[in-house]
Amino acid sequence: MATKFQDPQRLQSLKQYHISEEYGFILPEPLTKLPPYFQPWMEVAGHVSELVCSQSLRVSVHKMPLLETHFLQSHRELRLAHLALSVMTMGYVWQEGEKHTVQVLPKNLAIPYWEVSQRLGLPPVLTHADGVLANWRKKDPKGSDVNLELLFSLPGGDSVRGFFLVTLMVEKAAVPGLKVIPDVIGGIRHGDVAMVTRALNIISQAIGSMKEALQLMHVYVDPSAFYGIMRIFLSGWKDNPAMPEGLVYAGVRDEPMEFSGGSAAQSSLLHCFDELLGVRHDEESGAFLTRMRDYMPPSHKRFIEDISRGPSLQAFVGARAVQSLTEAYGRCVSRLVDLRSYHISVVSRFVTVPASQARHLRAEARASPENHGALVRAPVALEERGTGGSGIMSFLKAVRDQTKDALITACATESKDTIVFITSPTENRFIRSSY
Numbered sequence: 027m028a029t030k031f032q033d034p035q036r037l038q039s040l041k042q043y044h045i046s047e048e049y050g051f052i053l054p055e056p057l058t059k060l061p062p063y064f065q066p067w068m069e070v071a072g073h074v075s076e077l078v079c080s081q082s083l084r085v086s087v088h089k090m091p092l093l094e095t096h097f098l099q100s101h102r103e104l105r106l107a108h109l110a111l112s113v114m115t116m117g118y119v120w121q122e123g124e125k126h127t128v129q130v131l132p133k134n135l136a137i138p139y140w141e142v143s144q145r146l147g148l149p150p151v152l153t154h155a156d157g158v159l160a161n162w163r164k165k166d167p168k169g170s171d172v173n174l175e176l177l178f179s180l181p182g183g184d185s186v187r188g189f190f191l192v193t194l195m196v197e198k199a200a201v202p203g204l205k206v207i208p209d210v211i212g213g214i215r216h217g218d219v220a221m222v223t224r225a226l227n228i229i230s231q232a233i234g235s236m237k238e239a240l241q242l243m244h245v246y247v248d249p250s251a252f253y254g255i256m257r258i259f260l261s262g263w264k265d266n267p268a269m270p271e272g273l274v275y276a277g278v279r280d281e282p283m284e285f286s287g288g289s290a291a292q293s294s295l296l297h298c299f300d301e302l303l304g305v306r307h308d309e310e311s312g313a314f315l316t317r318m319r320d321y322m323p324p325s326h327k328r329f330i331e332d333i334s335r336g337p338s339l340q341a342f343v344g345a346r347a348v349q350s351l352t353e354a355y356g357r358c359v360s361r362l363v364d365l366r367s368y369h370i371s372v373v374s375r376f377v378t379v380p381a382s383q384a385r386h387l388r389a390e391a392r393a394s395p396e397n398h399g400a401l402v403r404a405p406v407a408l409e410e411r412g413t414g415g416s417g418i419m420s421f422l423k424a425v426r427d428q429t430k431d432a433l434i435t436a437c438a439t440e441s442k443d444t445i446v447f448i449t450s451p452t453e454n455r456f457i458r459s460s461y
C-alpha cells in the first residue's frame with residue numbers, strides 16, 4: 027500500500043503558482059464581461075469573424091475610442107481584456123490575408139494592449155493562455171465540463187471552436203498528473219519510493235488521457251478549415267516571411283517588434299513533465315521551447331523553473347533501483363513519447379497534408395481559375411513553419427526523439443553512478459560520483 031505523504035505546503039504551493047486543483051493551468055471560470063466602459067472593445071471583439079469576413083474589422087477598430095486601462099482591476103478582468111484585444115489584433119493584422127498585412131497597429135488598440143500585457147507579464151499577441159486557457163464558459167453554468175462554449179472566436183467556423191476546446195480538454199485531462207508533481211518532489215526529498223511511484227503512476231495515466239483528448243481534434247476540426255482559413259489568424263510576426271519587419275505598436279515604440287503567434291508549445295504542461303522526467307532538448311529545439319515560456323503567465327513559467335531546480339527524479343530512480351519505481355518512471359517517458367508521436371500525426375493531418383493539397387490545387391487553379399476553395403487561398407508563408415514560427419516536422423521529431431533519450435539517460439545513471447541522497451530539507455540535492 028502506497029504511503030500518503032501529507033505535505034502541508036502542497037496545496038498552498040500550487041496556489042502560489044496560480045495553478046488550480048480543479049483546472050490546472052486553465053483559468054478557472056473566466057469572466058465573460060468587462061465593466062460597461064469597455065463595451066466598445068467587447069462589441070468589436072465579439073464579432074471579429076463576421077467583421078473580417080465583410081472586410082470591415084480594420085474600419086471598426088479605427089472607430090474605437092482610446093480607452094484607459096487603469097479601470098481594469100482584477101486578474102480575471104485583465105485576462106478577459108487581453109483576450110479581447112488579442113482577437114481584435116489578430117483579425118486586424120490578417121484581415122486581408124498574408125499579402126496585405128499592416129505594418130502598424132493603431133494607437134487605440136496598441137496602447138491599451140501593451141499596458142494590459144505589461145500588467146499580466148504576457149506578450150501583446152494572441153497566446154495559448156488567451157485562446158485556450160481564458161477563452162471558455164459553460165453554456166449552462168451548472169452543467170458539466172463537456173458543455174462548453176468559446177468567449178471569442180476567429181474566422182474558421184466550428185473548427186475554431188473545436189480547435190480551442192479540444193486543446194482545453196487536453197489541458198483538463200492533464201490536471202491529475204499536474205497536481206501530483208509536488209508529491210514527486212516531496213517524495214524524492216523524503217526518500218519515499220512508494221509516494222514517488224504512486225505519483226508517477228498518476229502522471230502516466232494523465233499523459234494517456236491527454237492523448238485520448240487530443241484524438242478529439244479529428245472529430246471537431248476540419249483540416250481544410252484549419253489550414254485554409256483559421257491558421258493564419260494564430261500566426262505571429264516573428265520568423266514569419268509574411269511580416270519580415272514585425273509590427274509597430276503605435277504610441278508604444280517607433281520601432282517594429284516581433285512576437286510569435288499562438289501555439290500549444292506555449293502550454294506549460296509538457297514543459298513541466300519534461301523538467302520533472304529529466305528530458306533534455308538540443309540547443310535548437312530547446313531554444314525555441316524556452317522562448318515559448320515567455321508566452322506563458324509568469325507564475326506558470328516560474329512553476330516550470332522551480333521543477334527544474336528541484337531534486338533529480340532520474341537520479342533518484344537510478345539510485346533506488348526499485349523495479350516498481352523504475353517501471354513507473356519508464357511508463358511516464360514512454361507515454362510522453364507516444365503522445366508526441368501522436369501529436370506529429372495530428373500535425374501531419376492538419377498541416378502537412380493540406381499544405382501539399384493546397385500546392386496541388388493552386389497549380390490546378392492556375393489552369394482553371396474558377397476553383398476558389400479555402401485551400402487554394404491558404405497562405406503560403408507558413409507552409410513549412412508552425413504558427414509559433416518553428417520549422418515544423420524536423421523540430422517535432424527531434425523533440426520526440428530527445429524524449430526517448432530520457433530513458434537511456436536514466437539507465438546510464440543506474441549503471442554508472444553512485445548517488446548519495448541527502449535527506450535534510452535544507453540540503454535537498456544529490457551528490458553524484460561516477461566510477
Ligand code: HEM
Nearest residue numbers: 193196289290291293296373376412413414415416418425
Ligand atoms: C490541429 C491541432 C494541432 C496542430 C496543427 C498543432 C501544430 C503544432 C506545431 C506546428 C507545432 C510546432 C511549434 C509551432 O511552431 O507552433 C506544435 C508544437 C507543439 N504542440 Fe501542437 N498542434 C496541435 C494541437 C496541439 C494540442 C491540442 C496540444 C496539447 C496541448 C499541442 C501541444 C504542442 C506542444 C507541447 C508543442 C511543442 C513541441 C513539443 O513539446 O512536443 N498541440 N504544434
